[in-house]
Amino acid sequence: MKGLFAVALGILTAIGGFVDIGDLVTNAVVGSRFGWGLAWVVPVGVLGICLFAQMSGRVAAVSGRATFEIIRDRLGPKASMANLGASFFVNLMTITAEIGGIALALQLATDVGPMLWMPVAAFAVWVVIWRVRFKIMENVTGLVGLCLIVFAVSVFLLHPDWAAIGRQAIAPVIPQSESAATYWYFAVALFGAAMTPYEVFFFSSGAVEEGWSTKDLGKSRLNVIVGFPLGGLLSLAIASGAAIVLAPAAIEVTALSQVVLPVVVGGGKLALAFAIVGIFAATFGAALETTLSAGYTIAQYFGWTWGKYRRPAEATRFHVVMIVALIIGCAVLLTGVDPVLVTEYSVVFSAIALPLTYLPILLVANDPEYMGEHVNGRSMNTLATIYLVIILAASLAAIPLMIVTGAGQ
Amino acid sequence: MARRPPWRRIRSAAVIVIAVPAAGFLLHGCPSIRDGMAGQLAQAQKESESAVTTGSLALDLWRNHKSTNQLAAVQLSDAGDEVTKAYKGIATLTADNAADLRQQRTLTAAMTDAITALNAAGALVRGVGTDDSPDAARQRLIAAVAQLQSANS
Numbered sequence: 001m002k003g004l005f006a007v008a009l010g011i012l013t014a015i016g017g018f019v020d021i022g023d024l025v026t027n028a029v030v031g032s033r034f035g036w037g038l039a040w041v042v043p044v045g046v047l048g049i050c051l052f053a054q055m056s057g058r059v060a061a062v063s064g065r066a067t068f069e070i071i072r073d074r075l076g077p078k079a080s081m082a083n084l085g086a087s088f089f090v091n092l093m094t095i096t097a098e099i100g101g102i103a104l105a106l107q108l109a110t111d112v113g114p115m116l117w118m119p120v121a122a123f124a125v126w127v128v129i130w131r132v133r134f135k136i137m138e139n140v141t142g143l144v145g146l147c148l149i150v151f152a153v154s155v156f157l158l159h160p161d162w163a164a165i166g167r168q169a170i171a172p173v174i175p176q177s178e179s180a181a182t183y184w185y186f187a188v189a190l191f192g193a194a195m196t197p198y199e200v201f202f203f204s205s206g207a208v209e210e211g212w213s214t215k216d217l218g219k220s221r222l223n224v225i226v227g228f229p230l231g232g233l234l235s236l237a238i239a240s241g242a243a244i245v246l247a248p249a250a251i252e253v254t255a256l257s258q259v260v261l262p263v264v265v266g267g268g269k270l271a272l273a274f275a276i277v278g279i280f281a282a283t284f285g286a287a288l289e290t291t292l293s294a295g296y297t298i299a300q301y302f303g304w305t306w307g308k309y310r311r312p313a314e315a316t317r318f319h320v321v322m323i324v325a326l327i328i329g330c331a332v333l334l335t336g337v338d339p340v341l342v343t344e345y346s347v348v349f350s351a352i353a354l355p356l357t358y359l360p361i362l363l364v365a366n367d368p369e370y371m372g373e374h375v376n377g378r379s380m381n382t383l384a385t386i387y388l389v390i391i392l393a394a395s396l397a398a399i400p401l402m403i404v405t406g407a408g409q
Numbered sequence: 410m411a412r413r414p415p416w417r418r419i420r421s422a423a424v425i426v427i428a429v430p431a432a433g434f435l436l437h438g439c440p441s442i443r444d445g446m447a448g449q450l451a452q453a454q455k456e457s458e459s460a461v462t463t464g465s466l467a468l469d470l471w472r473n474h475k476s477t478n479q480l481a482a483v484q485l486s487d488a489g490d491e492v493t494k495a496y497k498g499i500a501t502l503t504a505d506n507a508a509d510l511r512q513q514r515t516l517t518a519a520m521t522d523a524i525t526a527l528n529a530a531g532a533l534v535r536g537v538g539t540d541d542s543p544d545a546a547r548q549r550l551i552a553a554v555a556q557l558q559s560a561n562s
Contacts, residue, residue: 107483108479108480108483109479110479111478111479111480111482111483111535249462249466250455250458250459250462251459251462251463251466252455252456252459254456254459254460254487254491255484255487255491257467257480257483257484257487258463258484258487260480261463261466261467261470261484264470264475264476264480265466265470265475268474268475268476269474269475269476269477272476272477272480409452
């Protein structure tokens with residue numbers, strides 16, 4: 001019974017923790033501009049993140065070491081420096097976006113400007129990382145994040161034409177008001193939002209924090225295979241709400257306050273309360289994960305002592321990196337840059353950095369020296385190789401598409 | 410000083426031959442260069458119309474007690490910021506023909522009215538002294554949307 005509860009809790013946490021500010025904004029933007037025309041990207045991205053998160057979790061469970069430690073071992077310091085640089089930069093952008101997301105969520109509830117909330121949010125993230133136990137932190141944000149289910153409930157309350165949705169999703173068409181380049185730019189952005197690199201670093205480092213062994217492989221696989229796709233359904237619900245309410249009114253999403261409009265139209269004030277709590281939990285949880293990922297990647301690369309399970313005094317450099325990352329993220333936001341704009345750029349830069357993150361994971365997962373009998377099977381490698389081709393194509397196309405479309409104009 | 414091997418020079422030349430035209434091609438495709446002033450005016454009009462429609466919907470939901478004061482105020486304020494951003498983007502453009510100049514004038518005038526209507530609606534929602542009723546504020550926003558639409562025709 002206790003084991004079953006642990007599995008259910010893991011799955012629920014994975015669902016609630018799947019959506020972050022990148023998913024919220026990108027899905028709403030895409031839904032408002034393309035309807036269901038880009039819905040196919042979500043399952044493609046979700047399958048990709050399932051594949052590589054499961055792989056990095058297995059590496060951690062079998063070897064007892066986090067992904068970045070092994071990448072440095074396997075590729076050497078020079079080659080893995082490129083990986084570290086790209087991952088850390090994208091992670092820093094994501095931290096910035098998430099802190100901005102927390103501030104915007106609090107603004108929706110209070111009408112107090114986000115600039116006042118940003119330092120509060122960054123400080124709260126640091127306090128939680130400093131004081132709260134890993135398991136509690138992960139479970140609370142994941143479970144409260146389940147409030148985002150209100151986006152799915154709202155879709156039903158809006159009574160859409162399901163047949164039309166099905167037709168658009170199965171046979172996607174580019175709207176007349178949009179160009180093919182813009183369509184593919186947002187496809188890359190949506191893919192980048194689903195496959196954000198920090199998710200795998202957090203997943204593998206979290207596995208080490210929780211002391212996973214080969215006995216936990218089944219549980220981790222279940223969390224990923226059930227939890228992430230259900231989280232992906234939440235992403236689709238956000239896009240669907242925008243497609244039903246915003247697209248017909250020619251409203252293009254440029255602010256978080258527009259993302260909740262479909263929820264308010266469908267469910268009124270009660271639904272709005274759930275949506276704001278869900279957005280707060282999702283962005284706060286993601287801010288914790290990205291901040292920890294900043295510490296994890298740097299500490300693992302340089303071989304420093306790391307881990308939340310250690311007292312801060314025992315892992316000072318790990319904690320200093322996280323504090324510095326939070327200060328930088330907050331400082332960038334306090335210059336007055338639009339958090340939604342940071343989010344939009346962070347998901348595109350995620351797509352650019354994807355090959356540097358996922359290729360080393362595939363190499364390590366195939367190395368018998370670390371994995372023993374748990375190396376990837378043939379079908380897993382075939383699927384992963386197909387994904388690497390997609391990832392490479394998205395990465396190479398991202399910058400030209402960004403220039404040609406003026407970042408999705 | 411050691412000379413660079415010939416293959417390196419060939420590689421550098423090849424990179425320049427490929428990268429420079431590619432960058433030029435991409436920059437030529439950049440919307441602000443590709444579409445010119447007319448395109449930028451159309452984009453600003455589209456963004457402003459979207460923002461004011463958001464404001465109108467936000468006010469409507471608030472009027473019908475489906476939304477909170479806080480959310481409606483934030484939505485109206487965000488909509489005002491969006492129109493202001495679009496205004497700044499086109500106000501300093503230099504027109505090189507009479508048609509663009511005329512459209513720029515009409516559009517900036519419509520955007521000014523839209524910002525005023527959004528500010529008035531925001532003041533109403535926040536309970537700051539205003540004589541507007543919710544219905545009148547909504548009518549002003551609907552009129553602002555119509556004015557923006559006609560500014561592009």
